[in-house]
Amino acid sequence: MAITSANQLELLQTAEAVAREKMIDPGLVIEAMEESLARAAKSRYGAELDIRVSIDRKTGKATFTRVRTVVEDDEVENEKAELTVEQARPYLDDPKVGDVIVDEVPPVDMGRIAAQSAKQVILQKVREAERDRQYEEFKDRAGTIINGTVKREEYGNVIVDIGRGEGILRRNEKIGREAYRNGDRIRCYIKDVRREARGPQVFLSRTATEFMAELFKMEVPEIYDGIIEIRAVARDPGSRAKIAVISYDNSIDPVGACVGMRGSRVQAVVNELQGEKIDIIPWSEDMPTFLVNALQPAEVTKVVLDEEAERIEVVVPDEQLSLAIGRRGQNVRLASQLTGLDIDILTEEEESKRRQAEFEERTKLFMDTLDLDEFFAQLLVAEGFTSLEEVAYVEVDELLVIDGVDEATAEELQARARDYLEEQNRKALEKARELGVEDKLVEFDGLTPQMLVALGEDGVKTLEDFATCADWELAGGWTTVNGERVKDEGLLEPFEVSLEEAQNMVMTARLQLGWVTIEELEEKAAAEAAEAAADTEEAGA
Structure with a gap:
């Protein structure tokens, strides 16, 4: 099949037809044709030659050219496609390295195999272009x-x-x-x-939870317009879902708007989701309030939030326990997904038993350590004292409010508490030294003798050892493993050392050892502050 004037226009018509059918750029089809013709020409003239084909976009005429590049004398690798400066003088007046010599060659007469190969090249290129178009359309x-x-x-x-x-x-x-x-x-x-x-x-x-959110956006104009925002969605697909919404217009009730007249809006979403039951909940920035809403229809009597551990404790009436948990734990699981917190549910009876156990434990602590009778120890606990440190170092006036406690009694109580604590500290310090804890770590500000024992038992015996610890190794933390939050126990966690306090102590140790300088810490803090500001600005935009 020679490229004659009779079928030159046919090339353009074929390219247009293919491009129209596949919905791609006709130029891509012509480029594929040029590549296929060049491949066929190489099989005729030699694979070593750099043969290129150009099809005129108006007339369809195909021009075959041989391209040769001028290179340095010692860089000639392909004599059919490269030549030296001397070899190029007959073709160029002043040849230089990098110049290109283009010679037109006769069109090829494509045989059956060459034509089939050209067809495959064109189909492959068209297929790739079609895939690119699909990706660009759907991405x-x-x-x-x-x-x-x-x-x-x-x-x-x-x-x-x-x-x-x-x-x-x-x-x-x-x-x-x-x-x-x-x-x-x-x-x-x-x-x-x-x-x-x-x-x-x-x-x-x-x-996907986003599917439900998008369905509500289609059914509720206020969500589409941004007056109402969906803040969180939790789903048990096909069974039950909870969706939290907030209104930025005080005159519009977000829950009522999502439910619609006689439930028409929410029912349209329910029908699309094969009858999935949907609880629509008002969002609140106050997490305990939001959780109370999220556990509907169960009633909640008390909420205790532990922000650091991202856990929340909920107390419900005894008869409401099964409703709060839901079938197979569904209600509490969805509430946990919605709030992003781990939820522990207790009945009022369970919470009462736990409080009683804590009361008895603290009463026994004061009886054993301060040599008090049970009644007097119970008075201390009832007034809110939970530890010996509180008794030892609290203002005397706070002890005087207890019935039957005068100034002399208060001073005696504090003296006993301090004596006991000092004795415990002495014993702990002796044990720490027996474990091999060095003086530099003993003298480090912020570490109590009991903390030194805990560190020594774990092999942290020098200031250098302490400086290599990560903050979470000391204060503890949480890690997500296979979608579940797992507790990491910290060496100093029993002493209620926060993550921030642990980080400050580790940095102080590194400063004392000369591992870092104040200037480096200030630069790092400034960089983190700038990055946080940039993130806030980007989120606002």
């Missing part, structure tokens, strides 16, 4: 809802026709009891779009 639609048609099901995964491509709804992204047949209409959330060797892959989901 910006990630995070939105799309309507499609079920094409087939493969091993539990549903292949969905989404217009100019296909999406895959994996079995774990389907709502449990859903079943589809070919031709069924389906609405999904575009969870991710990835480039892969087999082409762009569009991953769909119906179980």
Whole structure:
């Protein structure tokens, strides 16, 4: 097949037709044709030659050229495509390294094999261009809802026709009891779009929390307009969900707006999610208040929040326990996902027993250490004293409010508490030295004798050892493993050393050892502050 004037225009018509059918740029099809013709020409003239083909975009005329590059004398590797400055003089007046010599060569007469090869090149290029177009089209639609048609099901995964491509709804992204047949209409959330060797892959989901949020955005104009914001969503797909909303207009009730007239808005979402029950909850910046709302319909009598551990303790009436936990723990699990906190639920009876146990434990502590009778020790606990340190170092006036305690009695109580603590500190210091704890660490500000014993038992015996510790190793913390929060016990955690205090002590030790300087710490702090400010500004924008 020679490229004659009779079929030159046909090249352009073919390129236009293919581009129209595949919805890609005609220029890409022509480039593929140029590459395929150049490959066919190389098979005719020799693979070592640099043969290039240019097709005129107006006339369709294909021009075949041989390109040779001028290189240094000792750099010639391919004599058919490269030549030296001397060899280039017959072709150029003043040849220089890097100059290019272009000679036109006769068009090739493509045989059957060459034509087949050219066809494969063109098809491959067109396929790649089509994949690029699909990726570019769908990558910006990630995070939105799309309507499609079920094409087939493969091993539990549903292949969905989404217009100019296909999406895959994996079995774990389907709502449990859903079943589809070919031709069924389906609405999904575009969870991710990835480039892969087999082409762009569009991953769909119906179980994602974002799917529910987008459905509410479609049904509730106030959410679409930004008057109401969805702050958190937790789902047990196909069964139950909780969604927290807040209104930025005091005249609009966020829960009422999402429910709609006679429940019309929320019912439309429920119908799309195969009857999934939805609790709509008002968002609150006050975490305990928000949790009380999140545990609806159960009633809550008391909430205790531990922000550092990201745990929250909830006390409910005895008869409300099963309702608060929910079937198979569903209600408390969704509330935990919604708030981002681990939730412990106690009944009033359980909490009362625990308080009684704590009361008895503290009473016994004061009886044993201060040589008090049970009644007097109970008076101390009832007034809120929880430790010997509080008794020893509190203002005398706070002891005088206890019935039957005069100034002399208060001073005697404090003297006994201080004597006991000093004796305990002496014994602890002796034990620390027996463990091999060095003087520099003993004299370090902020470490008590009991802390020194805990460090020594763990092998931290010098200031250098202490300076290599991480703050969480001392104060403890939480790590997420396989989606669950796991507690990391800290060496000084029993002594209620916070993460910030541990960090300050470690940095002080490093300063004393000369591992860092104050200037370096100040520079680091300034850099972190600048980065935090930039993040805040970006979030605001």
